[in-house]
Amino acid sequence: MEKTNQNQQDAEKQAAALAAVKYVKEGDVVGLGTGSTTAFAIKALGKRVQEGLNITAAASSVATEKLAKSLGIEILDLGTLSKIDISIDGADEFTESLDLIKGGGGALFREKIIASLSKNAIVITDASKKVKKLGAFTVPVEVIPLAYQYVFDQINLLGGQGKLRIKENKTFITDNGNVIIDADFGLIDNPAKLSSDLNQINGVLAHGLFINITSKVVMSEGTEIIVFE
Numbered sequence: 001m002e003k004t005n006q007n008q009q010d011a012e013k014q015a016a017a018l019a020a021v022k023y024v025k026e027g028d029v030v031g032l033g034t035g036s037t038t039a040f041a042i043k044a045l046g047k048r049v050q051e052g053l054n055i056t057a058a059a060s061s062v063a064t065e066k067l068a069k070s071l072g073i074e075i076l077d078l079g080t081l082s083k084i085d086i087s088i089d090g091a092d093e094f095t096e097s098l099d100l101i102k103g104g105g106g107a108l109f110r111e112k113i114i115a116s117l118s119k120n121a122i123v124i125t126d127a128s129k130k131v132k133k134l135g136a137f138t139v140p141v142e143v144i145p146l147a148y149q150y151v152f153d154q155i156n157l158l159g160g161q162g163k164l165r166i167k168e169n170k171t172f173i174t175d176n177g178n179v180i181i182d183a184d185f186g187l188i189d190n191p192a193k194l195s196s197d198l199n200q201i202n203g204v205l206a207h208g209l210f211i212n213i214t215s216k217v218v219m220s221e222g223t224e225i226i227v228f229e
């Protein structure tokens with residue numbers, strides 16, 4: 001990506017993050033996603049905390065937990081929570097019907113738990129993430145390692161082309177100790193059906209299709225903030 005485009009995209013990410021952080025209220029339990037857009041939100045939230053806002057938070061990744069703690073945000077154990085008031089997370093793609101592909105950063109499982117627990121699951125994006133149909137971005141599928149080949153073959157039977165995620169010349173391992181298959185299904189006509197088909201494969205911990213979980217998408221485009229809900 002050219003530098004000016006990158007700067008523009010970062011400015012949009014930050015603007016969406018700042019707009020979303022305004023929804024957080026005193027006393028809220030806040031779910032924190034993972035990624036570069038969410039990092040802008042965590043920093044803005046940290047600032048509000050330093051100014052006196054009382055909140056607690058749940059983190060979707062080790063990286064997010066580390067960043068939040070460094071800013072003075074108290075982190076709760078996700079496994080003990082039955083509800084989250086509001087969550088803020090990014091996405092790799094979204095449609096106007098609020099279906100998403102997530103997991104580019106590999107935190108999809110905990111992100112899905114956080115979004116599922118959230119009364120108000122807010123997604124923040126720059127304008128490049130909005131699509132008519134999901135699927136230009138491959139669907140991340142988190143797989144328990146011993147089921148790798150089985151899941152790979154099942155993805156193939158569903159019409160997908162899987163690829164083991166590699167990062168810095170090594171197999172990418174998630175915070176949960178699993179691997180990720182990035183699955184290319186082409187443009188997806190029926191994301192809800194594909195989501196349910198992937199859920200039924202033994203060995204799949206989670207996949208990056210987020211269907212009917214999101215409350216609103218706060219998107220920044222140029223100088224405008226557009227909210228889809």
Ligand SMILES: O=C(CO)[C@H](O)[C@H](O)COP(=O)(O)O
Nearest residue numbers: 035036037090103104105107
């Ligand atoms: O799902 C995610 C991590 O698992 C991220 O929210 C997604 O990849 C978007 O990342 P970024 O904000 O860096 O563009």
